[in-house]
Amino acid sequence: MSFFVVETALPLPLRRVFDYLPLADEPESAYRPGQRVRVEFGRQLLMGIVTGTRQHSEVPQNKLRPLLERLDDEPLIDDNGLALCRWLADYYHHSLGEVLEHMIPTMLRRGCALSEADELVWQATGNEPASPLRGAKQQALLQLFSDQPRWPHSALTAQGFSLAQLRRLQDAGVISESQQLPLPPLMLERQQFHTLNPQQQSALKTLSAELGHFRACLLEGVTGSGKTEVYLRLIEEAIQQGKQALVLVPEIGLTPQTVRRFQARFSVPVALLHSGLNDRERLQGWRQAREGGARILIGTRSAVFTPLPDLGLIIIDEEHDGSFKQQDGLRYSARDFALVRAHKAGVPIVLGSATPSLETLHNALSGKYLHVKLTQRAGNARPPGMKLHSILHQSLTAGFAQPVLAKMQQHLDNNKQVLVFINRRGFAPLLACRDCGWMAECRRCDARMTLHRMPPHLHCHHCDFQQGIPAICPQCGGSHVEGIGQGTERIEEQLAGLFPATTIRRVDRDTVRNKQAFDELYDDIHDDGSCILVGTQMLAKGHHFPDVTMVVILDADAGLFSSDFRGMEHSAQLICQVAGRAGREDSPGEVWIQTLYADHPQLNLLLDSGYHALALSLLQERQHQILPPYSHMALLRSECEDRIQAQQLLQEARAFMQNWLHQQHPNSRQAPVTLLGPFPAIMERRAGRFRFQLQLYANERKALHQLAHVLVQFLESHKGLHKVRWNLDIDPIDTL
Numbered sequence: 001m002s003f004f005v006v007e008t009a010l011p012l013p014l015r016r017v018f019d020y021l022p023l024a025d026e027p028e029s030a031y032r033p034g035q036r037v038r039v040e041f042g043r044q045l046l047m048g049i050v051t052g053t054r055q056h057s058e059v060p061q062n063k064l065r066p067l068l069e070r071l072d073d074e075p076l077i078d079d080n081g082l083a084l085c086r087w088l089a090d091y092y093h094h095s096l097g098e099v100l101e102h103m104i105p106t107m108l109r110r111g112c113a114l115s116e117a118d119e120l121v122w123q124a125t126g127n128e129p130a131s132p133l134r135g136a137k138q139q140a141l142l143q144l145f146s147d148q149p150r151w152p153h154s155a156l157t158a159q160g161f162s163l164a165q166l167r168r169l170q171d172a173g174v175i176s177e178s179q180q181l182p183l184p185p186l187m188l189e190r191q192q193f194h195t196l197n198p199q200q201q202s203a204l205k206t207l208s209a210e211l212g213h214f215r216a217c218l219l220e221g222v223t224g225s226g227k228t229e230v231y232l233r234l235i236e237e238a239i240q241q242g243k244q245a246l247v248l249v250p251e252i253g254l255t256p257q258t259v260r261r262f263q264a265r266f267s268v269p270v271a272l273l274h275s276g277l278n279d280r281e282r283l284q285g286w287r288q289a290r291e292g293g294a295r296i297l298i299g300t301r302s303a304v305f306t307p308l309p310d311l312g313l314i315i316i317d318e319e320h321d322g323s324f325k326q327q328d329g330l331r332y333s334a335r336d337f338a339l340v341r342a343h344k345a346g347v348p349i350v351l352g353s354a355t356p357s358l359e360t361l362h363n364a365l366s367g368k369y370l371h372v373k374l375t376q377r378a379g380n381a382r383p384p385g386m387k388l389h390s391i392l393h394q395s396l397t398a399g400f401a402q403p404v405l406a407k408m409q410q411h412l413d414n415n416k417q418v419l420v421f422i423n424r425r426g427f428a429p430l431l432a433c434r435d436c437g438w439m440a441e442c443r444r445c446d447a448r449m450t451l452h453r454m455p456p457h458l459h460c461h462h463c464d465f466q467q468g469i470p471a472i473c474p475q476c477g478g479s480h481v482e483g484i485g486q487g488t489e490r491i492e493e494q495l496a497g498l499f500p501a502t503t504i505r506r507v508d509r510d511t512v513r514n515k516q517a518f519d520e521l522y523d524d525i526h527d528d529g530s531c532i533l534v535g536t537q538m539l540a541k542g543h544h545f546p547d548v549t550m551v552v553i554l555d556a557d558a559g560l561f562s563s564d565f566r567g568m569e570h571s572a573q574l575i576c577q578v579a580g581r582a583g584r585e586d587s588p589g590e591v592w593i594q595t596l597y598a599d600h601p602q603l604n605l606l607l608d609s610g611y612h613a614l615a616l617s618l619l620q621e622r623q624h625q626i627l628p629p630y631s632h633m634a635l636l637r638s639e640c641e642d643r644i645q646a647q648q649l650l651q652e653a654r655a656f657m658q659n660w661l662h663q664q665h666p667n668s669r670q671a672p673v674t675l676l677g678p679f680p681a682i683m684e685r686r687a688g689r690f691r692f693q694l695q696l697y698a699n700e701r702k703a704l705h706q707l708a709h710v711l712v713q714f715l716e717s718h719k720g721l722h723k724v725r726w727n728l729d730i731d732p733i734d735t736l
Contacts, residue, residue: 004028005057006067008037008048009097011109015089015712017096018048019057021066028053033082034075036104038068038111047111049077049100071111077103081307084341091705092730093712094330102330103305105283117283120153121180122166129172137165145175152182181287194378196233200226203372204233210348210370211238211312216339218319218364219352220612221374222383223580227352229378231315232265234350239268239295243312243347247298248334250321251538258298258317266296273299273306301326301334304341314342319351319360320573322733331729335360354580355573355611358619362629365619384551384582384589386607390598398494399486404552404592405498412502412530416549416587419533420491421540421578424555425508426450427490428483431458431469435478440470444688451483453493454510463687486554492534503528507535540577551582551591560600563682564735565627568602569618576611626697628731632704634696635732636711637681640724643690649715649724650678650694656714657696657707672703689725695735705730 005019020039022031035050045068057064077085081103089096101109107116124145133142141161144151156166169175196204207217207230221227235245249258262270271285271294288294290307297306301324316324316335324334335351342349351360351369364371377383391401400408408418428451431440440449442460449458451469459466473481483490492506505525525533525545533539533548559571575593583589597603606614623630636653640646654675661671677694684690698704708728715726 002028002055003061004053004055005064006031006037006050007052007054008039008067009051009095009100010039010041010046010048011095011097011101012041012046013095013098015093015095015716017051019054019059019064021061021064023067023070026070030070032075033079034077035073036071036076036108036111038071040065040068047071047109048097050075051082051096071113076108076114078307080344084337084344087340088330088332088337092330092332093705093708093728098330102302103307105286106279107283112283114283114287115179117280117287118179118181119284121178121182122151122153122156122170122175123178124149125174125176127173129169129174131172133169133172133174137161138168141165141169142174145169154182181291181293182284194226194229196229197226197376197378199374199376200230200378203230203374206370206372207234207348207350208237211241211243212346213348214343214346215348215370216342216363216368217348217350217370217372218356218360219350219372219374220356220361220364221352221354222377222610223354223577224377224383224583225354225374226378227317227354227374228261230374231317231350231352232262235262235296235313235315236266238313239266241312242310244289244292244294244308244310245296245313245315246303246306246308246311246338247296248303248314248316248324248338249298249300250318250323251300262296262298268295269293270296270298273297273303275300275302304334304338311341311345312347314338314347314349315352316349317352318577320353320355320357322570325733327734328727331727331732333731333733336731355576356615358569358615358622359629361612361615362619382583382588384579384591386579386591386593388593388595388598388603388607390596391594392596392598398498399491399554400498400552401594404594407590407592408532408550408552409499411550412499412532414549414587415530415547417525417528417531417533417545417547418550418552419535419539419545419548419578419581420495420552420554421535421537422486422488422491422554423536423558423574424485424487425452425461425489425510425536426459426487427453427493428485428487430484431481432484433473433476433478434480434482436473436476438473438475438481444685446683446685450487452510453489462683488534488536491554495532495534499532503531505531505533507533507539509536509538512538537574537578539581540574543581545581547587548581549583549587549589551579551589553578553591553593556593556595556603557597560597560603565622565625566733566735569615572602572606572611572614575606626699631697631699632701633732634704634708635729635735636694636696636726637691637729638678638693638724638726639686639689639691640721641689642723643684645721645724646690646692647678649718649721649726650692652718652721653711653715654678654694657711660710661707672700673698673707693735 006022007017008020009017031050031053033051037048037050039046039048085099089099219227238245259270259272271288273282273285286306289297292309316338319335326332339349363369389401394401411418430448431451440458442449442465444465445460445462447460447462449460452459456469457466458469472479488506488508492504496504559567579591582591602614638646638649657675665671674697678692681691681693
């Protein structure tokens with residue numbers, strides 16, 4: 001047998017592949033790119049992905065280790081998936097092995113077999129019962145199999161049926177069992193399609209014409225304009241052409257209601273993937289999509305990696321949302337990667353938003369993307385009236401101006417719902433002593449601890465450090481220690497006192513902790529009638545609350561003076577998204593924004609002329625300052641328990657880059673890449689580590705990536721500051 005080695009990508013930060021000897025007596029043809037293999041690396045046992053074979057190696061044969069096991073006969077990742085991973089690794093300057101890990105679910109990363117996604121499935125035989133079936137449960141079971149002949153065991157037990165009851169039907173010859181990959185259950189009652197208004201019809205016609213080839217499309221529609229209905233019609237056309245559709249949503253809280261709406265409209269299996277599922281459920285959804293059983297896949301950020309053999313359409317809802325950007329490890333943008341994936345697959349991608357990101361809007365205005373607008377709300381709904389209410393020099397009751405409370409009471413008296421938005425969890429953002437001014441600060445971060453009452457504790461929302469609440473001031477021993485400011489818990493408590501006859505429902509990370517919690521809360525809200533909803537931005541993202549006719553936005557000024565150049569963009573998006581929850585049905589809605597800066601020009605532009613006008617103004621500012629999208633950006637971050645070392649690494653990195661740029665462009669008066677920093681992060685110390693950053697700007701993307709490539713090589717070979725963590729973020733959205 002001729003000599004060959006198996007190239008293997010390992011889940012390590014090293015940006016290279018590793019050579020291993022094949023298993024004894026296995027030919028080269030047994031190894032194909034995309035297979036999993038188990039290897040020994042140092043003292044570790046790792047699962048790697050085969051990337052190819054070669055007849056030579058730079059490592060002497062006697063130094064090469066053999067593979068321990070080949071886990072797959074057929075590749076788990078096809079050639080297209082491998083090509084996409086190579087693009088990701090190159091673009092984000094990341095290890096190929098760590099990128100490939102994202103392509104497969106956790107159970108497969110641990111070496112499990114694909115068959116472990118199978119579960120017990122019951123199938124109707126079509127035979128008459130061999131013996132009489134007695135009892136209401138037996139008859140109900142029989143009816144289920146008459147309506148749908150194939151049921152996963154978990155779906156039947158979720159409806160209250162036991163294994164013993166199923167065995168009785170099996171003994172009667174009515175059903176049989178097998179181990180199969182379960183398909184997502186179908187809803188038996190189909191929902192009728194809504195009538196489209198002229199704008200929706202025009203948008204659908206325009207987007208439908210793009211099916212069958214690549215085109216990036218921005219669907220910019222005001223909140224409540226019926227973007228989802230357009231998505232549904234477009235997906236229907238793709239399915240009729242034998243294609244699959246991938247739908248990405250920003251939050252797992254959106255997924256259950258989105259899945260229900262899609263299941264109610266289509267007679268094809270709909271799978272979902274998000275972090276709220278357990279490992280087995282994620283493997284099942286992944287296989288359902290990979291094997292073509294699921295024709296629609298709905299998921300959050302990581303679902304963009306799922307193989308879809310018949311991909312025909314990608315939709316990204318709320319494309320502006322920051323949760324589509326991974327903030328650790330492989331810092332990819334699911335939106336940007338989806339665009340690349342759509343281009344390579346030759347399929348259209350629709351980016352939907354009422355408040356598109358400035359990068360997407362710039363691409364649409366320049367003609368790079370197809371730009372489709374929906375400016376009217378669907379049905380009889382009308383845009384809510386928006387009012388800036390100045391609280392300057394005004395006395396407040398529980399943080400609310402008196403006219404705001406009076407207006408809230410009017411809506412509640414009309415049996416409607418009021419949404420109160422404040423983007424701050426907990427009872428109070430600060431615990432302080434009135435006698436000496438002591439403040440409860442996190443011992444690991446440059447941040448103050450948030451006071452929580454349910455359960456009582458102090459919590460740092462940056463590093464997750466928690467501690468008890470001191471009964472007396474640890475600095476002066478005084479007893480006047482109290483919470484300062486408002487969070488969702490305190491507002492919930494205060495509103496319960498102000499509106500004792502009204503149901504108050506709080507929606508934040510503390511009340512919605514698992515995949516069912518928001519679904520149940522969402523159903524309760526729809527059944528409540530008159531009530532007040534208090535919540536954070538979890539309430540702002542795409543939810544439909546038909547009885548909400550008033551929205552109150554507290555602390556709207558938080559993002560007006562941000563040191564992040566994207567601060568105003570993000571604040572405007574959040575205000576518009578929250579405001580869009582009001583008046584989505586026949587009853588008119590109104591939005592009251594409490595502010596200390598009622599004369600703020602950009603805030604007034606947003607209310608008077610809408611998000612699009614403000615976005616155009618912000619784009620002009622970005623162009624003058626040569627900021628993204630008019631330039632390309634990368635951010636080099638360092639962190640270390642030693643402040644000096646964290647700063648020193650970036651100083652050395654800057655010196656290296658300046659020298660390299662000078663060597664490459666000796667006669668240029670200005671280098672193609674501008675370096676800013678290093679300087680401390682806004683929160684310099686977080687989780688016990690000091691943080692610094694260095695910003696890179698370039699007019700041309702190619703110049704930025706050339707520099708980033710050599711920078712990564714320099715940092716990987718740097719031996720002096722081994723305690724310093726660093727990461728390079730391409731196209732960052734968080735520069736704080």
